[in-house]
Amino acid sequence: MLRRIEELLLAVLLGGMALLAFANVLTRYFLHYPLAFTEELLVNAFVWATLMGIAIGLREGPEGAHIRFVALTEILPEGWRRGFIALGFTVFALLFLLLAFLAWGQARDDLVLKTTSPSLGLPNAVYTLPTPFLALWVAFRALQGVWRSLRG
Template sequence: MSVLVILNVITRYAFSYSFTWVEEVTRYMMIWATFLGAGLALRVGGHIAIDTLPNALPAGPARWVRSLIVAVIAASLLAVIWLGIEYAEFGWEQETPVLNWSFGKVYLAIPVGAALMLVHLFFVAPRWIRSGEWERIEGFDPQAL
């Protein structure tokens, strides 16, 4: 994305020529990158969370609250998958303005990203429910920002 945008800026100002498709392609790349990366962020605890209640409770009730949270997240992701598929089907016959791609292909990022988040949730849920700990990646702290 960065390379395309920088290239387009250089050609626009240096050669008075702009690639008309760059803005559209980079926008769709950003959408797909966001939805594909959301599962990885979930895996390391990188999403915004309010964990005051589970942290204030004794171990047993805290596990119960975290289990309830996982169930709500899973149900929400299943709803997003379902609605995302419907949204992609709705936009399948519509075309993007410049490239004439199907909007359905762009909208597929929603159910695909939600399905990947659900997969990541199932990988990290047992550990998180037991201990409140996420996976750790050497040199990466999702709460540092």
């Protein structure tokens, strides 16, 4: 169920990004007037899509679906191999927990300072609030990878 929700959200986000970029190209080409607000939306949506894609990649398979350096782990005995893979997932989780903490600070500052975006005049928190939660989701998926690795 969660897998489907993740994939559906990412598909909707990527589809919306493609339509928005295409609309911008059409208006720039035919009307000679670009839609300035699309860059604001696309840049932030790209960050969200990247984080969602990382989480989806971490959940796939026993070692995750992301590119990794396996020359060392391939020659290790099974117990050591699982331990090093778990260590990699742990470092990944810690990195994204740190990102979530820092992103929360940015979102909090945007809420307190009531900053607005340049093109649409929306509160910046609209763009920054999803980031710490998505980073936490990536950390959760990484911790699931630790569990899978240690469980064998």
